[in-house]
Each structure stands twice: as structure tokens, then as C-alpha cells.
Amino acid sequence: MKILIVSDTHKKNENYFKVLEMHHLDMVIHCGDAEGSEYALSAAAKCPVYIVLGNNDFFSDLPREITLDIGPYKVWVTHGHNYYVSMGNETIKKEAIDRGVDIVLYGHTHRPVIDIDDDIIAVNPGSLSYPRQEGRQPSYAIMEIDREEKVHFTIAYLR
Template structure:
């Protein structure tokens, strides 16, 4: 199973469209917030399930603040992260996941890609496709491949020319 994870697209479709084409086919799309009105566009454009949460810039959205889903028998939390102070440290978010028995957390907000493993929790921020903030400021996203044994393999990918 292939899962495409994006965040912080901020209503800009050009890079998002490029990623959708580049990574097709995929089985699930996860958007970690700050979609800014693209939710209807995404759901119409995709032939797979899409899990989209509200970010701090999704002011008039009726999207959920966070979602708990099951991926291949693994409990996953999807959130933007701003309500957990991820800009300073993702520790509060990771603690929350642990308290709920969740193994994997997807979050955004910082615009910086990262894969963190703390204890039994893996936290993944795909970065931003529109306004990257990490060194080099290259738009980024993440791909999760789940193998036949149900093992998760995460990779951060960058939009390079």
C-alpha cells in the first residue's frame, strides 16, 4: 500500500498537481492541514480515500481538527499540530499519541520535513509544498509504503527540477 502525505499547500495547486502526477498510483492521500479550500478539489481529483484535517489557516473550513484512522492494522493520528505546540517541540503531540495507543502521527504546521522516532511512536511531518522553511527551502512531501508484512517504510521526497 502506498500513502501520499502532504501538508501546508495553502491553496496553491501547481506543486500539488505535480506531486499527484509524480506519485500516481497511490492508495491513500493524507493532507495535514492548511489546505485553504483545496479539499473539494482534492476529493474530486482523486480515485482513492483522502484524509484531510484543518490547519490554523483553514478558517472557514468544516474539516476535522484531527483524525484517527487505521492503516494496515496500525492506529494513526492526523493533525496539523499547531494545537500541540509542534513549532517548539513535537513532544506534546507524541505524548498525546502514546496516551491514545497510537503508533504513527502525521502533522504539519512547521513547514519543515522530519521523521522522528521516539519510543514506539513515529512522527512524520512532510514539510510544505508551497512555503518550505527548511534549509534550501525545497518543497517537500512524504511517501509511506506499507509492505506485505504490514511494516511501514517512510521517505521524505523533495521537488527538484
């Protein structure tokens, strides 16, 4: 199973459409700040798309957060701004553990992160539109579940 994880596209969707063309996907997860592009993002993908509410998704009826069962994993998806992710990911990781999930996917910081601990996996795909990490390359994450049902994450960059 191959899942695209994106966040913070902020209605600038060209790079998202490029990434869709590059991969055969089973699912797309958007961690918020689509800014009214929900229909375009969903219509372009040839698979199920899940999008949560970000801090810039005004007047949207998107869910604030969702929990998905993906293979053997319980995955919590949230934008992250309500969990102080700009200060680090310790609060969101603690919340994820308290919720009994295996993986938390979040955005908001526009900086990619894969943080694997014994108790929790926290992944932020960064931003395809307005990256803030060193080098400022648009980024996204790929989540793959192999035949043994082990999960693997990769941060990928557009040049």
C-alpha cells in the same frame, strides 16, 4: 499500500497536482492548511483523501483531527498547532502515546521530519508550497506498508 502525506499547501496546489501524477497511490492524507482547496485536492486524487483542519482553514467544516486504521497501524492525523509543534515534537509525541496510536502525522511547521522512536512514529511532510527548511525545497512524505505489514516512510522533494 502507498500513501501520500502532504501539508500546508495554502491553496497553492500546482506542486500537489505534480506529485499526484508521479505516484500510483492508495490514499492521500493532508495535515491541514488547504485553505478552501479541499474539493480540488480530493477530486484530483484517484483514491481516498483525508484532510484535517489547519490554523488557516477558516470557515471550514473539516475535522480538527482524525484517527485512521491503516493496515495494522493506528494513525492520528492533526495539524499540530494545538500541540506546540513549532517548539518541537515532544508534546505531540507524548499526546500520541497517551492516545494509544502508533503513528502521528502533522504539519504546521513547513519543515519535514521523520522521527521514529520505540514508542511512536512522528512524521511531518513539510510543505509543498511554502517550505521553511534549509534549501527550501517543496517536500512531501510517502508512507508505504510492505507485504510483511512493516511501515516505511520517505521524505521526497520537488526540484
